[in-house]
Amino acid sequence: MRNTFVDAYPDQARFIRRVFATSFTAFAVxxxxxxxxxxxxxxxxxVVESPTYYxxxxxxGVFLVLSFTIFFLVGVYQxxxxxxxxxxxxxxxxxxxxYGLMVLGTLLAAFAILAGxxxxxxxxxxxxxxFYAPLQGHPIFYVxxxxxxxxxxxAGADWFRSWLAWKGEHPxxxxxxxxxxxxxxxxxxxxxxxxxxxxxxxxxxxxxxxxVDSINPTLTRTLFWYFGHPVVYxxxxxxxxxxYILLPKLSGGRLFSDxxxxxxxxxxxxxxxxxxxxxxxxxxxxxEGFKFIxxxxxxxxxxxxxxxxxxxVASMEHGARQRGGxxxxxxxxALPWREPAFTGMALAGLVFAFGGFTGIVNAGMNINYLxxxxxxxxxxxxxxxxxxxxxTFMAGSYWLVPQLTGxxxxxxSIGLVQVLLWFIGIVFMTNSMxxxxxxxxxxxxxxxxxxxxxxxxxxxSVGELNAQLAIGGILLFISAMLFLALMLLTLFNRDSExxxxxxxxxxxxxxxxxxxxxxxxxxxxxxxxVLVLLAYTIxxxxxxTRGGLFGPDIGPFPVTIEGSGSIELVRMGLEFALETVSx
Amino acid sequence: MRIHTYEKLWLVAALVLIVxxxxxxxxxxxxxxxxxxxxxxxxxxxDEINDDERFGEPRVExxxxxxxxxxxVAQTFIFQPDPIEVPANSRVTFYVTSRDVIHGFAVVGxxxxxxxxxxxxxxxxxxxxxxxxxxxxxxxxCGDFHHTMEGQLTVVPEAEFDMTELEAEADDExxxxxxxxxxxxxxxxxxxxxxxxxxxxxxxxxxxxxxxVAGQDTEELAFTVDSTELGEGDHDWTVTVDDHEESxxxxxxxxxEGEDExxxxxxxxxxxxxxxxxxxxxx
Numbered sequence: 036m037r038n039t040f041v042d043a044y045p046d047q048a049r050f051i052r053r054v055f056a057t058s059f060t061a062f063a064v065x066x067x068x069x070x071x072x073x074x075x076x077x078x079x080x081x082v083v084e085s086p087t088y089y090x091x092x093x094x095x096g097v098f099l100v101l102s103f104t105i106f107f108l109v110g111v112y113q114x115x116x117x118x119x120x121x122x123x124x125x126x127x128x129x130x131x132x133x134y135g136l137m138v139l140g141t142l143l144a145a146f147a148i149l150a151g152x153x154x155x156x157x158x159x160x161x162x163x164x165x166f167y168a169p170l171q172g173h174p175i176f177y178v179x180x181x182x183x184x185x186x187x188x189x190a191g192a193d194w195f196r197s198w199l200a201w202k203g204e205h206p207x208x209x210x211x212x213x214x215x216x217x218x219x220x221x222x223x224x225x226x227x228x229x230x231x232x233x234x235x236x237x238x239x240x241x242x243x244x245x246x247v248d249s250i251n252p253t254l255t256r257t258l259f260w261y262f263g264h265p266v267v268y269x270x271x272x273x274x275x276x277x278x279y280i281l282l283p284k285l286s287g288g289r290l291f292s293d294x295x296x297x298x299x300x301x302x303x304x305x306x307x308x309x310x311x312x313x314x315x316x317x318x319x320x321x322x323e324g325f326k327f328i329x330x331x332x333x334x335x336x337x338x339x340x341x342x343x344x345x346x347x348v349a350s351m352e353h354g355a356r357q358r359g360g361x362x363x364x365x366x367x368x369a370l371p372w373r374e375p376a377f378t379g380m381a382l383a384g385l386v387f388a389f390g391g392f393t394g395i396v397n398a399g400m401n402i403n404y405l406x407x408x409x410x411x412x413x414x415x416x417x418x419x420x421x422x423x424x425x426x427t428f429m430a431g432s433y434w435l436v437p438q439l440t441g442x443x444x445x446x447x448s449i450g451l452v453q454v455l456l457w458f459i460g461i462v463f464m465t466n467s468m469x470x471x472x473x474x475x476x477x478x479x480x481x482x483x484x485x486x487x488x489x490x491x492x493x494x495x496s497v498g499e500l501n502a503q504l505a506i507g508g509i510l511l512f513i514s515a516m517l518f519l520a521l522m523l524l525t526l527f528n529r530d531s532e533x534x535x536x537x538x539x540x541x542x543x544x545x546x547x548x549x550x551x552x553x554x555x556x557x558x559x560x561x562x563x564x565v566l567v568l569l570a571y572t573i574x575x576x577x578x579x580t581r582g583g584l585f586g587p588d589i590g591p592f593p594v595t596i597e598g599s600g601s602i603e604l605v606r607m608g609l610e611f612a613l614e615t616v617s618x
Numbered sequence: 619m620r621i622h623t624y625e626k627l628w629l630v631a632a633l634v635l636i637v638x639x640x641x642x643x644x645x646x647x648x649x650x651x652x653x654x655x656x657x658x659x660x661x662x663x664x665d666e667i668n669d670d671e672r673f674g675e676p677r678v679e680x681x682x683x684x685x686x687x688x689x690x691v692a693q694t695f696i697f698q699p700d701p702i703e704v705p706a707n708s709r710v711t712f713y714v715t716s717r718d719v720i721h722g723f724a725v726v727g728x729x730x731x732x733x734x735x736x737x738x739x740x741x742x743x744x745x746x747x748x749x750x751x752x753x754x755x756x757x758x759x760c761g762d763f764h765h766t767m768e769g770q771l772t773v774v775p776e777a778e779f780d781m782t783e784l785e786a787e788a789d790d791e792x793x794x795x796x797x798x799x800x801x802x803x804x805x806x807x808x809x810x811x812x813x814x815x816x817x818x819x820x821x822x823x824x825x826x827x828x829x830x831v832a833g834q835d836t837e838e839l840a841f842t843v844d845s846t847e848l849g850e851g852d853h854d855w856t857v858t859v860d861d862h863e864e865s866x867x868x869x870x871x872x873x874x875e876g877e878d879e880x881x882x883x884x885x886x887x888x889x890x891x892x893x894x895x896x897x898x899x900x901x
Contacts, residue, residue, distance in 0.1 A: 086762035163759050167720050169736065170761065252720055252735050294619050316654060317731060319738040320661070323647075323654040330643060334636045341632035345625055399643045401652040404729035408722050408757035475726035477757035482765040488753025491727055548620040577657065587663035587737045592694075592719045592761065 040118060040438040040537045046127065047117045048439045052526075054110035054134060055436070059519055061102030061141070062425075066515035068095040073464070073508025076483060077501035088481035089161040090151035096164030097148060100420055101183065102141050104270040107428045109137070109190050111273045112217045114435065115280070116194050118537065119211035120201040124193055133189035140183030147176035163479065165259060166239070168250045171591040174243045174605045177235050184228050191221035209546040210554050212293055213280050213539075219300040220272045222560045223265055226567060227308045230261030238584075242591065244606040251586035253320045253578050260311035261571060268307045270420045274387075274427035275299070278347050278380060280539055281431060285377040286354025286370055290542035291346050294549030299346075301553065302339040304563045306332055309570030316403045320581055325574045326400055332570065333398040340391055347384060353543065375450030379430025382458045383423050390418030393469065408479070411472025414465040422461045429518050430454055436525050437534045445524035449517060456514035464507025467500045476500075655732050659739035664717050667691060673715055678704055680781060680809050680834075686710045692734045693717035694761050697754055697769035704746055704771070705779035711743040722757035725771055733758060746773045781807030782814075782831075786857045786864035792845045793874035802839045802857045802864065806831035820855035820868065821848050829859075845870045 041048035068091045074080040075088055083091060113130070117123065124130045144160075150173075151159030160172030194217050198210065210218070234255045241247045283290045290296065312329040315321055352366055360369025371377045393415045396402050406412065437444050444450065474490045476483045476497075490497055552558065621629075646652050667673045672689040676698040679687050686708055691698045693716065704710050714723045714734050721734040725744075732740040734756075756767035788800040800820075806812040812831040817824065818841040831837045841857070848870050856865040 085765055089759065089762065089764070092759075161762075167758075169719050170759075251737070253738060256720070256735070292622065292625065295621065295625065315733070317733045317740075319655050319659065319733065319735055319740040320657050323656045326654050326656075327644075327647070331640050334639050334643075337636055337639075338629075338632055341635075342625075342629065345628045349622075349625075395639060399639070399646070400654060401643060401646040401650075404652070404731050407731050408724065408733075475724065475728070475753075475755075477722070477724065477755050479757075479759040480765045485753055485755065485768045487768055487770050488726055488751070544620060544622075550619055581657065581661050582737050587661055589664060589736050 037441070037531070037534060038536050038538070039441050039534050040114065040435075041441040043537065044117055044123065047113065047123060048441075050127075050130060050134070051110045051113050052439050054106055054113065055432070055439070055522075057138060057141075058103050058106035058110060059522060061098040061106065062515065063519055065095050065099035065103055066512055068092075068098070070508055070512040073505050075481060077505045078482070078484060079501070079505050085481035086161075087152065089163065090148065090159065092479065093151075093161055093163050094145075094148050097144060099425075100164060100266075100270065101180075102145075104273075104420065104424055104428075105183075105187060106137070106141075108220075108269065108273040109134070109187065111276065111428075111431070111435070112190070112194065112220070114439075115213035115276060116197055116217050118539075119213035120197055122197060122201055122204075125196050125200050129189070129196075130193055133186045133193060135186075136189065137183050137186030140179045140181070140186055143175050143179030143182065145179070147173045147179060165263070167259070168239055168242070168252050168255045169589055169592045171243055174240060174602055177240045177243060178605065178609075181232065181235055181240070184232060187224065188228070191224060194218065194221060209551070212290075212296060212542070212546070213276065215297055215554065216272065216276045216279070216300050218556060219304050219559070220269065220276075222556060222563070223272075223304045223307050224269055226304075226560070226563055227262050227265030227269075230258045230311075231263075234258035234262075244602065244609070246606075247585055249586045249589050250591075251578070251582040251584060252589060253318065253582055254575070254584070254586070256318070257312070257315065257321075257575065257578055260314040261308065262311070263314060264311040265307040267420060268303055270424045272300070272303065274383065274424045274431075275343060277427050277431040278343065278384065279350075281434060282347060282377070282380050283350035283354055283542075284539055285374060285380070285434065286351045287358040288350060288354030288356075289540040291349040291353060292544045292548075293542040293546050294544060294553070295342055295346055296542075297546070297549060297553045299339040299342050301559050302336075302342075304559050305566060306336045306339075308563065309566045310336060312570075312574060313398055313400070316400045317407050320578060321574060322577065325570075328570060330398060330400045334395075337391070337395065340387075344384075344388060351381070373447075373451060374433075375447060375454050376430045376433040378451060379433065379454035379457075380427050382454060383426035383430065386418050386426070386458065386461060387423035390415055390423060390465075393418065406472055408477060409472035410468045410476045410478050410483075413478050414468030414472060417461060417468065418465050422457070426454060426457050426461075429457070432518075432522060434535065436522055438537055440526055440528075441531050441534060442525050442528040443530045443532060443534055444521070445528050446521050450521055453514050453517040453521065456510050456517070460507045460510030460514055462507070463503045464511065467503035467507065470495070471497075471500050471504070655740050655742060659713070659741055661737050662715055662739055664715075664736050667715065667717055672713060678702060678710075678781070678807075680807060682809070684708045688712045690714045690723065691717055692721040692723060692756065692767075694719065695756070695763045695767040697723070697756075697767070701770035701772050702754070703779070704773055705776045706746055706749045706773050707776055709743060709745050711741060714740045714742075719760050720758050721760050721767070722755070724755050724757045726753040726755055728752065731757070749773050749775045780860065782812060782860060782862060783807065784857065784859045784862035784864055786866065788855065788866050788868060790867070791869045791871055791874060792843070794845050794850055794870050794872050796845055796874075798843050798845065798868065800841045800843060800855060800857065800866075800868075802841070802859070803836055804829060804831050804839065804859055805836040806833060809833040814860055817858040818855070819858075821853050823847070843868065 071091050147158055147160040150156040151161055158173045160176035162170045162172040238255050242250050279296050310329050310333045313333045316326055355366040355369040358369045360366030433444055433450050474492050673691050676689050676691045681687050686704055688702055716734045716736040723734050724731040730744050732742055750773045752771040754769035754771055783805040785803045789798050792798040810833050816827050816829050816839050825841055829837055850870050853868045
């Protein structure tokens with residue numbers, strides 16, 4: 036008998052389908068913007084004016100690294116919690132509620148960004164997704180971001196609630212691994228997203244509404260990066276979850292070690308946040324000592340990824356040997372390379388390993404001078420979130436979406452072409468970006484062609500680098516569209532056989548091999564909080580002492596249109612809401 | 619906890635690698651002296667830039683033998699000064715601040731790179747061995763025309779580098795028979811004394827004068843011109859000091875009724891003059 040997720044939990048499957056649809060819509064828009072950028076930067080085709088490029092770039096960032104990734108995360112986590120606890124949420128209305136809030140937040144932020152294309156609407160937010168003050172976007176942009184983040188907080192609360200309910204029914208049992216991963220990710224997220232919440236609610240939003248006049252740019256920037264590095268793990272951990280939970284099964288075996296998987300996620304709770312200042316190595320106003328401390332923390336953050344590399348490869352090898360593979364490397368041939376779900380994840384892992392080493396370069400505080408804010412950095416981002424996460428999500432969808440719909444995947448071999456295209460596209464594009472960064476081509480610019488100088492490319496030429504970037508961008512866009520087409524066709528596929536079984540085989544070394552203290556989430560959260568206080572109290576105090584809470588008289592620099600009536604409107608609306616609440 | 623032997627080995631190897639990375643970076647910082655941009659400078663509000671001793675007039679200044687300081691202001695969408703000129707075989711400390719938003723200051727193709735944050739001053743010290751030309755770009759998005767924000771850094775051969783500045787002032791008109799003075803101001807930005815010759819030329823006349831300007835000081839030179847010798851008409855003049863040249867034109871007229879001189883006497887006279895001049899122009 037067929038045993039898919041949708042058969043067991045039809046209402047949950049419907050919910051997750053909706054969440055994935057939202058995620059993939061954001062992906063479609065973000066991918067299209069990416070294509071525009073790849074062609075614009077390289078001066079191959081410029082369909083927008085260069086100032087409008089920054090509207091496109093803001094959308095590319097927000098829609099892909101916030102909407103696409105985080106909606107996919109909540110979908111996968113909803114699946115993981117439901118499937119591993121074998122229970123529905125305590126109150127499904129609450130579940131729909133947080134999803135609604137995330138959608139509302141996304142729509143508001145998207146409106147503020149996209150209105151930048153329309154001159155007759157006096158709203159825009161060309162701040163890029165990092166919104167460094169004193170660049171100022173429309174308040175609706177910030178309100179949208181806050182609602183979105185609050186939505187994710189409630190999602191976490193929902194999963195904790197499910198777990199507590201489960202715990203009542205299963206006293207003394209170990210937390211099932213997928214749920215453990217979800218809960219630890221959310222603890223990391225709660226600790227880290229406080230930073231961006233404070234930056235927006237206490238400083239940037241009041242300032243964009245004209246309630247306060249000035250801002251301390253170093254303070255808001257530091258609070259952003261307090262959140263900005265852990266957020267990359269928020270993109271990455273759902274991919275880790277799929278590598279640990281799904282990839283061993285797809286390989287034909289089982290997870291190598293449950294205890295080490297738990298250790299890895301705990302390390303992420305502890306180390307993800309007290310490292311954010313490594314994005315500010317070149318910031319004035321922050322002492323060298325603090326930068327040194329985060330450098331060492333960052334290096335230790337390599338450990339969970341090294342452990343993951345071992346466990347994932349060991350699990351794959353185990354699977355391959357179950358399938359009849361032999362020899363030192365010969366077992367590789369026994370893996371199911373024809374399955375896009377497997378091949379996509381394996382390629383994503385490979386790219387992630389390479390990207391990890393480029394990350395070590397970024398983290399080396401003195402080498403950072405060479406690559407900081409150069410095209411090298413988006414090269415790194417696109418190998419990590421743009422492939423390790425995104426390609427894993429797409430590959431995972433080839434297995435998950437049939438589970439959520441009960442429909443057989445349409446076009447398995449096209450799926451294989453799709454993941455290969457993504458891999459080839461990313462190799463071309465990031466090769467160009469890494470090399471371009473090393474010769475000094477800057478990131479985040481519409482026209483990296485300057486009048487006063489030429490780049491000195493040691494091997495190859497700028498033309499060749501541009502060609503690679505554009506070819507890569509085009510291949511990635513084609514791949515993204517293929518993926519979306521296959522998803523759409525699968526959704527409407529009437530053919531329901533054969534679909535894989537939903538069960539995940541138990542690990543070789545189960546939770547009984549690890550001490551119960553690993554499941555003491557309060558303990559790890561407390562240690563993480565102490566580490567954050569140690570890493571951030573003195574730097575933040577020093578930044579506030581230097582520049583004041585609201586800065587040394589630094590006025591706004593709106594990248595939205597001046598004298599905007601709509602800002603007044605938002606301000607009145609908020610004041611009204613606050614009054615209503617305070618009554 | 620049960621951990622597989624291979625996994626233990628892998629764990630140890632990973633830790634060794636991590637500690638190795640930290641050690642090499644520490645060596646790079648302490649041993650090689652690649653220090654980080656830090657909080658050593660006082661804060662500086664963008665409002666105070668114009669009145670600031672260093673940034674009020676963005677420039678390069680000599681502070682020691684082969685040691686220079688460059689005070690750079692970044693603002694949408696330019697760098698000041700532009701170009702930045704420094705000599706080869708020198709050690710230059712850049713002080714960079716922003717007048718408005720967050721910018722970047724990166725010398726293309728090198729590791730001279732810093733964030734520029736309003737309210738803060740970034741400092742970085744760079745050694746320039748060879749003459750060369752570099753581009754400077756803002757590498758942090760700073761608004762609509764971010765992509766146009768660039769500057770130039772020129773490292774000139776030591777012998778060609780000079781920090782001398784020349785200004786000259788003179789009357790435009792002089793009455794036939796009167797004397798007038800052309801004043802030249804020679805500023806020596808370098809630390810060492812400047813010994814040179816100033817040359818003044820007008821009409822067929824050439825006056826040369828030796829001048830010594832003390833380090834980081836200025837000297838004024840006055841060249842007296844006798845209009846009788848020149849005769850009526852326009853006379854071009856130039857003042858030359860080393861590679862610097864200033865020039866102008868002196869007009870010798872028969873009867874000077876300039877506004878400045880007569881206008882100060884009586885209002886009535888001034889009014890008459892203006893009327894007369896207006897009448898002349900019309901005619």
